[in-house]
Amino acid sequence: AQSVAQPEDQVNVAEGNPLTVKCTYSVSGNPYLFWYVQYPNRGLQFLLKYITGDNLVKGSYGFEAEFNKSQTSFHLKKPSALVSDSALYFCAVRDSNFNKFYFGSGTKLNVKP
């Protein structure tokens, strides 16, 4: 079965510092991995995805994610955090055989001025 794990409930970072939000995955077959962001009382917004190819994926709002097959990880990164990046972040994996997506439990990112 496919699954993703986000080991941190919350990540705190100072504005201007680099940020990392962690995600590990477990899949049978090729991994199709996604990151989403959710602001309060809003739907999830797609940030980026890894399908194949370059292990470093660039997405919206300056975010990027690094796919690491040996560590089965897909960590979300940004070189310089903004206060406006404060939100809930979800990692997800798409089942390669069925039309379903599996989401992690979410990580709350707090960026302090």
Next chain:
Amino acid sequence: SQTIHQWPATLVQPVGSPLSLECTVEGTSNPNLYWYRQAAGRGLQLLFYSVGIGQISSEVPQNLSASRPQDRQFILSSKKLLLSDSGFYLCAWSDGLAVSTDTQYFGPGTRLTVL
């Protein structure tokens, strides 16, 4: 471009009352459609998904049901609401054409409070 709508945005209902939440997608055809519930602002629970008109897969047995009367319309219903049905309901779509291109896109959500 594609857009996804949900309504109502917020809803307060008494226990035992019926429920109908609607989701529609524009700008695409034959999308895969999904209903999720998010409790306490955290994890997403997949409730139903549909790959075509009249085709509904249920993920969690409960007092909710879903229907897809038209290609781009997905409805979440209940005959009698429970307190535990309170939460943030999210509809999503994906094109389902190929694994390599399939991405889920979410609607704005409906906040349901059952009193």
